[in-house]
Amino acid sequence: MNHSENFFSQAQKVIPGGVNSPVRAFNGVGGTPVFIDRAEGAYIFDADGKQYIDYVGSWGPMILGHNHPAILSAVLKTAEKGLSFGAPTPLEIDLAELVCQLVPSIEMVRMVSSGTEATMSAIRLTRGYTKRDKIIKFEGCYHGHSDSLLVKAGSGALTLGQPSSPGVPADFAKHTLTCEYNNIESVKQTFEQYPDDIACVIIEPVAGNMNCIPPKAGFLQQLRELCDQYGALLIIDEVMTGFRVALGGAQQYYGVTPDLTTLGKVIGGGMPVGAFGGKKEIMQYIAPTGPVYQAGTLSGNPIAMAAGLACLTELKKAGNEQRLAEQTEKLALGLKALADKHGIPFVVNYVGGMFGIFFTDQPEVSSYQQVMKCDAEKFKQFFHKMLEQGVYLAPSAYEAGFMSLAHSDEDIERTLQAADKAFAEMKT
Ligand code: PLP
Numbered sequence: 530m531n532h533s534e535n536f537f538s539q540a541q542k543v544i545p546g547g548v549n550s551p552v553r554a555f556n557g558v559g560g561t562p563v564f565i566d567r568a569e570g571a572y573i574f575d576a577d578g579k580q581y582i583d584y585v586g587s588w589g590p591m592i593l594g595h596n597h598p599a600i601l602s603a604v605l606k607t608a609e610k611g612l613s614f615g616a617p618t619p620l621e622i623d624l625a626e627l628v629c630q631l632v633p634s635i636e637m638v639r640m641v642s643s644g645t646e647a648t649m650s651a652i653r654l655t656r657g658y659t660k661r662d663k664i665i666k667f668e669g670c671y672h673g674h675s676d677s678l679l680v681k682a683g684s685g686a687l688t689l690g691q692p693s694s695p696g697v698p699a700d701f702a703k704h705t706l707t708c709e710y711n712n713i714e715s716v717k718q719t720f721e722q723y724p725d726d727i728a729c730v731i732i733e734p735v736a737g738n739m740n741c742i743p744p745k746a747g748f749l750q751q752l753r754e755l756c757d758q759y760g761a762l763l764i765i766d767e768v769m770t771g772f773r774v775a776l777g778g779a780q781q782y783y784g785v786t787p788d789l790t791t792l793g794k795v796i797g798g799g800m801p802v803g804a805f806g807g808k809k810e811i812m813q814y815i816a817p818t819g820p821v822y823q824a825g826t827l828s829g830n831p832i833a834m835a836a837g838l839a840c841l842t843e844l845k846k847a848g849n850e851q852r853l854a855e856q857t858e859k860l861a862l863g864l865k866a867l868a869d870k871h872g873i874p875f876v877v878n879y880v881g882g883m884f885g886i887f888f889t890d891q892p893e894v895s896s897y898q899q900v901m902k903c904d905a906e907k908f909k910q911f912f913h914k915m916l917e918q919g920v921y922l923a924p925s926a927y928e929a930g931f932m933s934l935a936h937s938d939e940d941i942e943r944t945l946q947a948a949d950k951a952f953a954e955m956k957t
Contacts, residue, residue: 532576536564551685557925558909563916568595570935573921581921582940586931588923589769589794592853592882593843594935600798603839607832615826620834627841628796628804632767632777634786638806639815640829644768644793645673647803648731650815650823651789652677654805655729655762657821658814663723665730665761667710669739669897672731672766672791680705683738683927710736711744711895713751720759729789730756731764734779737929738769739900741878741885749785756788762811768793768803769929772841774881776850782881798840800833849934853882856941857932860884863945871952873907882932886911900927907955914951920944 540547548554548562555562564576571594573583586592593600607620625638641647652664652675664677671684679686679694680702686694693702706723708715710732720727730752736742749765756763765787770779772795780787789807796802806812815821827833843849861879864886868875874890887894888907894900908926915922920943923930 533564534561536576537561552923552925552928555924557905557927558912560913562924563921570594570596571933571937571940579919581916581919582936582944583921584930584932584944585921585923586933587794587799588928589773589883589931590797590799590840592773592795592931592933593798593840594933595799597798597840597843597935599843600836600839603835604800604832607835610831612832613827613830618829618831618834620831620838621829624796624834624838624841627838628792628806631772631841631845632780632790632792632806634780634788634808635790635806636809637812638792638804639812639823640834641803641805641823641825642801642827642830642833643673643803644766644791645675645803646825647768647791647793647805648672648678648764648766649675651764651791651805652729652731653823654811654815654821655764655789657819658811659728659760659762661726661728661761662704663706663726664704664728665706665708665716665719667732667736667897668707669710669742669900670731670733670736670766671738672733672768676701677705678731681707683736685925710739710742710897711748713748713755716752716755720755720761724759727759727761729762729764731766733769734765734767734783734785735770735774735880735883737883737885739897739927740887740894740903741880741883741929742895742897742900743878743880744783745895749780749783753785753787762788764789764791766791769883770881771795772844773853773883773931776845779880795840795844796837797833798836800830800836801827802830802833802837844934850881853932853934856934856936857882857884859938860932860936860941860944863941864948867945867949867952870949871956873952873955876903884930884932886930887926910955911948911951914954915944915947918947918950920947 672678767778775782793803876887888904
């Protein structure tokens, strides 16, 4: 038994499934999860000291690479002054101003401690503001694990094959209407059925929780138009895509303006931070200026704010956005070329700093149905062959991959060499 196997059996005795978030248990790929000891730059090191090139990046936050000196030093300096006050700090203003500057549709922003809280609070705000109960989400999109949003969800819910969870009362779920991603007709029909009842549409602007599915040209704009036509609000959930698909998020990349945006992951630079923000008039509808209640003991935590501020300040430096996209493209096109060389049916999607790989002979993968037709068994084989060779991919066929600024050309070359070998073995 290696250390990870030992830790896993120990963990399973005191933590359900041995993990604090389901997808980490490797249920989607089988085998024992790798227990991590430390991380640096593009690499994570497991409890046995083995190094992996990491394309998970803590599921997105580590966009600068692990243990970035600017973030580490900001965290240490801030910690010396106290860990939490439950009272406002200037750091909160600095981060809020930077977020408003980077994402122009955000005029005001409220900090929370996770993406789940951000989307849950944003949904409540749209319901309170519009005085309507129903919401539209898309099949395969994941917006955290709050009751209203855990209906036909992606991510771990998909990996476990339970996209709608027991424990979500049918009375709550009935207000969540689900449409097909990249199918505007399904949204039109739903609005026609409930013209006066829909508070908001919430969408992942690039779906990253059913692998990686970019929106079809015009899809997000058409959503915007339908929301305007029916008096519903548009929430773009940029928890994953924010600052990653582009500095101004996927909304900047695709040129669509939401009413509210939700953020997480990168905004905390590895510390637990989420946020929701948008039009002033709507944001002022939350407490204490408005009637919709929302709060948090650790919201705006100084260390988390300092980490997020350092992360975004570093990220916005000239050339970084472009470099992240270039490295992602290098990896994506490299993998596709190798799969073709070995005659393995393969599709790759990528945008900005995120990517997804699919084992399939379909010409493209742009819908939930097409994702479900891909060969999850082939993915499992590939995943383990890469893991053996020191490349850590997301342990599920339904998760996106994440590039960081720490990934060098050599890291990508090493990854492609490993993939070359993996594909060659998979043919036999
Ligand atoms: N929204 C999106 C698009 C996500 O990808 C996630 C998490 O992966 C969430 C919301 C929930 O964020 P958290 O896990 O921080 O609660």
